[in-house]
Amino acid sequence: MNTVRLSLASLALLGIASSTHAASTAELTVTGLITPMACTPVFSAGGLVDFGKISQQDLNQARPTMLPLKTMALTVSCNSAGRYALRMRDNRDGTAYVNSEIYYGFGLDGSGGKIGVYSLKFDPKQTVADALPVIYGTESTTNAVAWRTSNSNPIDMGSRSLLGFTEVNGSSAGPTAIQNLTSTFILEAVINAKQNLDLSQEVVMDGSATLEVVYL
Incomplete structure (x- = not known):
């Protein structure tokens, strides 16, 4: 149907070509907003999580x-209170053996096998922001066009979703303006089945991700 409609439209334009002229220019508009707000995210221990050495005999x-x-x-x-959200980018994209935005990869073994996955879970109950008495989590899968109703349930950090914070329970208005926030995240890591890995030599778990502050 789309092809037919396009063809008919072309014929209609040809029919009036003798009396009108197509424009010889096209206009491009580029917009944006530079905000004075600036936020710095910092993970404890320099963002390093070390599981140490794991024996292959301990793997299933x-x-x-x-x-x-x-x-x-x-x-x-942040240098002032403002609305923002968080998003995580996997620096080892394509190495997670589970196809989901909440799982990040540990890289590949010597034979190209996918070593494992990890995820980060945000818990509103373990979060403090400014002088607000309580914090609830909210999430957007539409790049901040719409927001999930805020609540106190834990939320997995996604690579294609925005994680926001508000002091209003049951709200779909999105994040509240916040200047300083502290939260505890839970990291869950899973190693691929032993039969899927090349364990003829040491396998380095090489997970790496970048947390991004998205200004709203």
């Missing part, structure tokens, strides 16, 4: 092996 042969949970603190400090 035919199913993934979950490692002990880790916690890490995140602080976001």
Whole structure:
């Protein structure tokens, strides 16, 4: 149907070509907004999570092996209160054996096998922002066009979603203006099944991701 409509439109234009002239120029408009707001996110321990050496005999042969949970603190400090959200980018994109925006990869083994995945979970109950009495989480999968109703449930940090914070429960208005925020994230790591890995030599778990502050 789309092709037919385009063809008919072309014929209609040809029919009036003798009486009108196509414009010889095209206009481009580029917009944006430079904000004086600036925020700095900082993970505890310099953002390093080290599981140490893991023996291959401790890995499950035919199913993934979950490692002990880790916690890490995140602080976001801004020069003034403003609305913002967080998003994570996987620097090892394509190495997670689970196809989901909340899982990030550990890189590849010597034979190109996918080593494992990890995820970060935000818990509003472990979050403090400015002098606000309580914080709720909200999320947008539409690049801040619409926001999920805020609540106190934990939220997995996504690579294609925005994570925001508000002091209003049950709101779909998006994040509140915040200057200083401190939260504890839970990191969950899983190693691929032993049968899927090349363990003839040491395998380096090489997870790397970048946390981005998105100004709203």
